Amino acid sequence: MTATAAPLDLLLLPTWLVPVEPAGVVLKEHGLGIRDGRIAFIGPREAALKQPALETRELPGMLLSPGLINAHGHAAMSLFRGLADDLPLMTWLEKHIWPAEAKWVDEAFVRDGTDLAIAEQIKGGITCFSDMYFYPKVASDCVHNSGMRAQIAIPILDFPIPGASTPDEALRQGIELFGDLKHHPRIKITFGPHAPYTVCDDNLEKIRVIAEELDAAIHMHVHETAFEVQQAVEQTGERPLARLGRLGLLGPRFQAVHMTQISEDDLALLVESNTSVIHCPESNLKLASGFCPVERLWQAGVNVAIGTDGAASNNDLDLLGETRTAAMLAKAVAGSATALDAHRALRMATLNGARAMGLESEIGSLEVGKAADIVAFDLSGLAQQPIYDPVSQLIYATGRDCVKHLWVAGKQLLDDRQLTRMDEQQLTATAIAWGQRISGHSE
Incomplete structure (x- = not known):
């Protein structure tokens, strides 16, 4: 210069x-x-x-x-932090989280929960996060106003969800939001089919076609538990990742979240398709979902990024802590003290996340x-x-x-530990008020 x-x-x-x-x-x-x-x-x-x-x-x-880049989470679920702890994944989802969402999730919930998550992440050193939750337009407004950077994944399931009564409606909203924010400097819209067990082939095919036309990414929970894989094999004779490969979804724009179960065939598919894996170690540990074999993936050339998952299953959005857990866990899983050293762990929490989101020419280093x-x-x-x-x-x-x-x-969002664009006291008071409503202490 x-x-x-x-x-x-x-x-x-x-x-x-x-x-x-x-x-x-x-x-x-x-x-x-x-x-x-x-x-x-x-x-x-x-x-x-x-x-x-x-x-x-x-x-x-x-x-x-x-x-830091938080490559997977459900921001508004911050308002469910600690609501149903110490339960297995499907019990947690079916008996607690899904009923709570049906009762409480509306635009106000998503706005307040997303703001809370954004503030927590800024204070934790996170400059970009991936969000997959209901009312994505509300979440994108929160990101826009905060000055933060984000990937917003449009949630798509086979059944009605808050804000979209059908998968087609969710897709229509996603296409519209993609068009509206195509030139936004800090927000990227992607498509987020929830999981192989909640989205049928026909809907996955629609998502694949739309994502290809728009050159958009696909962000999806895949192989989160052994049960998920076993159930799919028993019902269809096919592992979920193989099914996604057959349907043409895998590729450099595909972000496979969790991947705690990886066979030799799965690994070959990931490598061949250049699919990214998003590792969420603390959520996987807390829900006893299994261990993503990070070192094995890394040595095979798979891009592995890191995410916190939502605060309802973690229970924090602390990516620095998550990265430390990932480094420790990788060593135990690989049986090697040299697995995922500190420098590679930092790369996983920065540049690898950018690469997974297709933003490596813009951020991550x-x-x-x-x-x-x-x-x-x-x-x-x-x-x-x-x-x-x-x-x-x-x-x-x-x-x-x-x-x-x-x-x-270049805009300072945290100055000497103080948020510059958000009111921490107000955010805290709002979160406490939601907690009281949800726990039934006030109407």
Whole structure:
């Protein structure tokens, strides 16, 4: 960047800068410059200080990384956090969550729950999230107003859902929303058939055709439990992933969420189709759904991203904590202490998520020209000392309370742990009021 160029809007001077691409690199005493919402400069501190900048921020003891990407969740379900804990998946869904949704979910619920989730995620270092829930237009309005980035998956099931009485109606709404937001700089619309056991072949075929026409992604729960796979094999003689392959849904635009059950044939299908897998370790652990073999997938060349799932089954939207769990679990499942090291774990929580959503040219790493979606982690605390490898320290010794600042497209959404565009007290009060209504303490 020459000195004659327009001045930077903001120059950040952290102790460490972790670009994620190239892999494994840690830049010490470097600066990052932002202009017009994009990364315009990365270079040694000395060169950075020669860049004309409208604002310069010293970030001593901080690590700058790409914003975390939460590749799967159900944002509005934050209002069901802790509602029905310690139950198996189908009992949890059929006896508790689905009845609660039928009773409570409307546009107001989705708006308030999504706002709560967005605020929690910003405070946890997340700059982009994938959401799959009812009233997707309401959720996209929340994202638009918050300044955050998101992939909104249109939920499609064979039976009526809040906001859409038929799958065709849900698809029509999805196509309309896709058209409305096609040029939105921070929102991407995808199609979200719920799961192989809730969507028939005819509807999957319709979704495939529409997604192909629009060049849209498909986001779906697949192989979440052994029971799901076993039931499909007993009923049809076919594993769900094989069925999706036969129907032509798998491919680089397909995001297979969970995948705790992976046979050799499943692995070959994932590799051959270039399908992404979204790993949600804590939800899988809590619901005893099984273990996604992350290292096996990674070594085979499958793109694995990470998601929290919804707060009703996690119970938090803490992607940094999720990434630590993923790294630990990968080692236990692979039987190897070298599986999913800290640097690869961070890549899974950033660039791999961007790649799964088709956004890798825009976000997921700190590179000149990309959108300035950035998080600053404070590693100056007692519990982070001494620091040999700041990325190891981030993954294994740091909690989301160390998230200090956050920018999306160069706009600061978190400044010294304070939300800049959302009222935390109001969000908390609203969530408490919903909790009282849902638990029956007030009408």
